Amino acid sequence: MNIAKNLEQTAKFLPNKTAIIFEDLSITYSQLDEKVNQLASGIAQMGIEKGDRLALFMPNIPEFIMIYFAAQKLGAIVVALNVLLVKNEVQYILSDCGARIIFAGKDQAEQVPMDEVESLEHLILVEGDENDSRHLNRILDKSVHTFKALDMDAHDPAAILYTSGTTGFPKGATLTHVNVLSNISATIYHAEIKEKDILHLFLPLFHCFGQNFIMNSSVKRGATLVMHKRFEPGPVVEAVRKHKVTMFFAVPTIYIYLLNMKDEDLDMSSIRYFFTAAASMPPEVADSWHAKYHMPINDGYGLTECSPFSSYNHDFKHKPGSIGHPVMNCEMKIIDEVGNPVAPGEWGEICIKGPNVMKGYWNKPEATAKTIVDGWLLTGDVGTQDEDGDYFIVDRVKDMINSAGNNIYPTEIENHLYSHPAILEVAVFGMHDDVKGECVKAAIVLQPGTTLEPEDIIAFCRTKMAKYKVPQQIQFVDELPKSPTGKILKRVLRAGV
Structure with a gap:
C-alpha cells in the first residue's frame, strides 16, 4: 500500500492525459510521474528515507504535487506548512515534527530558521534562480525514469497536517496511508469524479x-x-x-x-x-x-x-x-x-x-x-x-457563547443575519462581560452602497430570536479577517476588538 501507487497506475494507463494545468504550463501524467521519479531518486541520495519528515512550505505550484508524491514513494512523511507562517511559527512546527529537509517557495524561504531547528539538514528552493546550489533542479536525478513506490503498512504515517492552533500551540494530525486512501475512495464515490473532469x-x-x-x-x-x-x-x-x-x-x-x-x-x-x-x-x-x-x-x-x-x-x-x-x-x-x-x-x-x-x-x-x-x-x-x-x-464548542448561564450558538444568529439584504458577511462571537460573563457581538460587512445603523441590526434580530441571543454590540467593518482557506478568524476579532 502507498498513496504514490495511485500516480503510478494513472501514469501507466493514462500517460498522455493532462494531469496539471498551471498558468501556461501543461503536464501529462507520464511527465508528472517521471519528474516525481527523478525527485524521489535525488531526495533518496540526500539520505532521506522511510519515516523521515519532509516539509513543504510553498504556494500552490506543480512542484508541491511533484515533491509530495516523491516523498510518498520513499515512505517519507509530508509536513505541509501554511504559507503565511512566520519564522517562530515555522520553527515550532519543524522542531515538533523533527523535519530533516524543507522545500520552500521564494517568499517562504526567508522564514525558514535553518540554524534554530536541530533536526533540519537541508533547505531546497523550488522557485527563483536555478543556478542557486539549493535549487530543486540541482537535486533532480535525470538519469532515472522509473522509481517504484515503497510498500507501506496501512497504518504507516503519510502526512502530518498541523491544526490552526486556536487554543495554544498547533497539533500535528498524523494521517496514515489508509486514512488518505479511504478518503480518496469516499471522495470519488460521493462526488462522482470522472476521468474527463x-x-x-x-x-x-x-x-x-x-x-x-x-x-x-x-x-x-x-x-x-x-x-x-x-x-x-x-x-x-x-x-x-x-x-x-x-x-x-x-x-x-x-x-x-x-x-x-x-x-x-x-x-x-x-x-x-x-x-x-x-x-x-x-x-x-x-x-x-x-x-x-x-x-x-x-x-x-x-x-x-x-x-x-x-x-x-x-x-x-x-x-x-x-x-x-x-x-x-x-x-x-x-x-x-x-x-x-x-x-x-x-x-x-x-x-x-x-x-x-x-x-x-x-x-x-x-x-x-x-x-x-x-x-x-x-x-x-x-x-x-x-x-x-x-x-x-x-x-x-469553542465558539459557543455563555451569557448569564445561557448557551448561545453564533451560527444560529449568523444564519438569520445573512437573510438581511444589506449584509454581505457577518461573524458573531462572544466578548467578555463583567456581569454576564460574555455578551454577543456581531462584526458585519455591508453590501456595497448600503448603510445600516446598529439599532437596525438589533431590531432585525429581536423579531426572530430570544432576547438573550440578540447581539448587544454591533461593529461595521470593511472586511473580516480570514485564513488562507477562507475561514473567518473569530479569535482575531476577539483579540482586536
Missing part, C-alpha cells in the same frame, strides 16, 4: 481539503487539475471559461464573493458540480446560489483529523442546511457531556469513527487520548440529528 484547485494544498479531497482524488481518478497559487477572482473566473472547468471547490466566503460579481463577468456554464466545506454554509447563500445558477452547492463536513471527508449532503437530497449522512465506511453519533448518545433533535458533540480517523497527534499522546476515545474521534462540533437520520451542525 477538470477540477479547479485554488484552495491551499497545505490544507487537508486541497491536499486530499481535490489533489489526491484527481490523481487517483485521472482527472485534470487547473491550479492557481491562490484564489484571485479574475484569474479563477477566466480559467473556468478558458479550460471549461467542470468541478468547482470553494469555501462559503468565496461563494459569497462570487454571488456579488457582475453576471457578465461570471460564466459558470461548464461547471456540473459545486462543492463547499471547511466552514458552515449559510442556507441563505446556498439558496441564492441555487436561484441564480439553478444548481445546488454540494455540502460536506469533515476536519483535518478525519482526512477530512466525513459526511455529505449530495445535491441537498436530504435537507437544505444539513451535512447529510456519514460517507462510506464512516460512522457518526452525537453524545452528551458524559458520553451518552442523545435522542433525535437534541444537541450534543459530533463523534466520528472509521478508516479516515487520524492515527493521532504527533508526539502528543495525552491530547490524542482526549480526542480519540474507544476509536471515536470527538470533533468539538455541536450538532444534532433529526428523526430521518440527517445530521446538522449547530456550532463549534
Whole structure:
C-alpha cells in the first residue's frame, strides 16, 4: 500500500492525459510521474528515507504535487506548512515534527530558521534562480525514469497536517496511508469524479481539503487539475471559461464573493458540480446560489483529523442546511457531556469513527487520548440529528457563547443575519462581560452602497430570536479577517476588538 501507487497506475494507463494545468504550463501524467521519479531518486541520495519528515512550505505550484508524491514513494512523511507562517511559527512546527529537509517557495524561504531547528539538514528552493546550489533542479536525478513506490503498512504515517492552533500551540494530525486512501475512495464515490473532469484547485494544498479531497482524488481518478497559487477572482473566473472547468471547490466566503460579481463577468456554464466545506454554509447563500445558477452547492463536513471527508449532503437530497449522512465506511453519533448518545433533535458533540480517523497527534499522546476515545474521534462540533437520520451542525464548542448561564450558538444568529439584504458577511462571537460573563457581538460587512445603523441590526434580530441571543454590540467593518482557506478568524476579532 502507498498513496504514490495511485500516480503510478494513472501514469501507466493514462500517460498522455493532462494531469496539471498551471498558468501556461501543461503536464501529462507520464511527465508528472517521471519528474516525481527523478525527485524521489535525488531526495533518496540526500539520505532521506522511510519515516523521515519532509516539509513543504510553498504556494500552490506543480512542484508541491511533484515533491509530495516523491516523498510518498520513499515512505517519507509530508509536513505541509501554511504559507503565511512566520519564522517562530515555522520553527515550532519543524522542531515538533523533527523535519530533516524543507522545500520552500521564494517568499517562504526567508522564514525558514535553518540554524534554530536541530533536526533540519537541508533547505531546497523550488522557485527563483536555478543556478542557486539549493535549487530543486540541482537535486533532480535525470538519469532515472522509473522509481517504484515503497510498500507501506496501512497504518504507516503519510502526512502530518498541523491544526490552526486556536487554543495554544498547533497539533500535528498524523494521517496514515489508509486514512488518505479511504478518503480518496469516499471522495470519488460521493462526488462522482470522472476521468474527463477538470477540477479547479485554488484552495491551499497545505490544507487537508486541497491536499486530499481535490489533489489526491484527481490523481487517483485521472482527472485534470487547473491550479492557481491562490484564489484571485479574475484569474479563477477566466480559467473556468478558458479550460471549461467542470468541478468547482470553494469555501462559503468565496461563494459569497462570487454571488456579488457582475453576471457578465461570471460564466459558470461548464461547471456540473459545486462543492463547499471547511466552514458552515449559510442556507441563505446556498439558496441564492441555487436561484441564480439553478444548481445546488454540494455540502460536506469533515476536519483535518478525519482526512477530512466525513459526511455529505449530495445535491441537498436530504435537507437544505444539513451535512447529510456519514460517507462510506464512516460512522457518526452525537453524545452528551458524559458520553451518552442523545435522542433525535437534541444537541450534543459530533463523534466520528472509521478508516479516515487520524492515527493521532504527533508526539502528543495525552491530547490524542482526549480526542480519540474507544476509536471515536470527538470533533468539538455541536450538532444534532433529526428523526430521518440527517445530521446538522449547530456550532463549534469553542465558539459557543455563555451569557448569564445561557448557551448561545453564533451560527444560529449568523444564519438569520445573512437573510438581511444589506449584509454581505457577518461573524458573531462572544466578548467578555463583567456581569454576564460574555455578551454577543456581531462584526458585519455591508453590501456595497448600503448603510445600516446598529439599532437596525438589533431590531432585525429581536423579531426572530430570544432576547438573550440578540447581539448587544454591533461593529461595521470593511472586511473580516480570514485564513488562507477562507475561514473567518473569530479569535482575531476577539483579540482586536
